[in-house]
Amino acid sequence: MSSPIYVAIDTPDLAKAQELAQRVHNHVGGLKLGLEFFCANGHHGVREMMKFDLPIFLDLKLHDIPNTVAKAVQSLNGLEPAVLTVHAAGGRAMLEDAKAAAGIHTKVVAVTVLTSLDNSDLTDIGVGGKAEDQVARLADLARSAGLDGIVCSGEEVAMAKRAWPDGFFVVPGVRPAGGAMGDQKRAVTPREALDRGASILVVGRPISLADDPDLAAREIEATL
Numbered sequence: 001m002s003s004p005i006y007v008a009i010d011t012p013d014l015a016k017a018q019e020l021a022q023r024v025h026n027h028v029g030g031l032k033l034g035l036e037f038f039c040a041n042g043h044h045g046v047r048e049m050m051k052f053d054l055p056i057f058l059d060l061k062l063h064d065i066p067n068t069v070a071k072a073v074q075s076l077n078g079l080e081p082a083v084l085t086v087h088a089a090g091g092r093a094m095l096e097d098a099k100a101a102a103g104i105h106t107k108v109v110a111v112t113v114l115t116s117l118d119n120s121d122l123t124d125i126g127v128g129g130k131a132e133d134q135v136a137r138l139a140d141l142a143r144s145a146g147l148d149g150i151v152c153s154g155e156e157v158a159m160a161k162r163a164w165p166d167g168f169f170v171v172p173g174v175r176p177a178g179g180a181m182g183d184q185k186r187a188v189t190p191r192e193a194l195d196r197g198a199s200i201l202v203v204g205r206p207i208s209l210a211d212d213p214d215l216a217a218r219e220i221e222a223t224l
C-alpha cells in the first residue's frame with residue numbers, strides 16, 4: 001500500500017520543489033502543491049512535478065462566487081490533479097459547481113476550519129462555538145453538496161468520519177511528538193491522525209525543513 005503521507009511542497013521555486021520531491025519521492029504517497037507554487041509556475045510547473053509519478057494534490061483553496069470558482073476549476077482541465085481544495089465557506093452553490101467542473105478523477109475536498117485557527121480565532125471572525133462544531137457543520141454541507149471529502153485537523157477527524165464513513169479525510173498540520181508547531185494550532189501526531197480516520201496526511205515543514213528530508217519522511221512513515 002502506498003504511504004498516506006503527502007509532502008507539502010511550499011515553495012515558489014520549481015528547482016527547489018523538484019529537489020525536495022527527488023529526495024523524498026520513494027517515502028511519500030503524493031506531492032501537495034500550493035498556491036505559492038502554482039502562482040509562480042502554473043500548469044507547466046505542475047506538469048514538471050507530475051514526472052515523479054506520484055499523485056498530485058493541488059491545494060488552491062478556491063473561495064469565490066460559484067461562476068468564478070467553476071471557471072477556475074475548468075481552467076485546470078488537462079492537469080486532473082488527484083485532489084483539489086476549495087473552501088467550504090464558499091457555500092453550497094460554489095461547492096456544487098466546483099465539483100461539477102472538476103474532472104472525474106479529481107477528488108474535490110472542502111477546507112473546513114484551517115488548522116492554524118483555534119476557538120478564539122473563530123470568535124474573531126464571527127464564528128461562534130468551537131472549531132469542532134464548525135467542522136461538523138461544514139462537513140455536512142460538503143457531503144450534501146456532493147464533494148468527496150474535507151480537510152480538517154486531527155482533533156475533529158474521528159467525529160467527521162463517524163458522520164461520513166465513506167468520506168475522504170485530509171489531515172494537515174500534523175506534527176511528530178515534540179515537533180515545532182509553527183503557526184499550527186490544532187495539531188496531532190501523524191499516527192494519531194491516521195488512527196482517528198485520516199485518509200491522507202499532509203506534512204510540510206517537518207520534512208521540508210529537516211536537515212535530511214528523506215530521513216525525516218522515513219522516520220514519520222515508521223511511526224504509522
Ligand SMILES: O=C(O)c1cc(=O)[nH]c(=O)n1[C@@H]1O[C@H](COP(=O)(O)O)[C@@H](O)[C@H]1O
Pocket residue numbers: 008009010034059085111113114115116151152172173174182184202203204205206
Ligand atoms: O489544505 C491544506 O492542505 C491545509 C489546510 C489546513 O487547514 N491547514 C494546513 O496547514 N494546510 C496545508 O498543509 C500544509 C501544512 O504544512 P506544515 O505546517 O509545514 O506541515 C501547508 O501546505 C498548508 O497550506
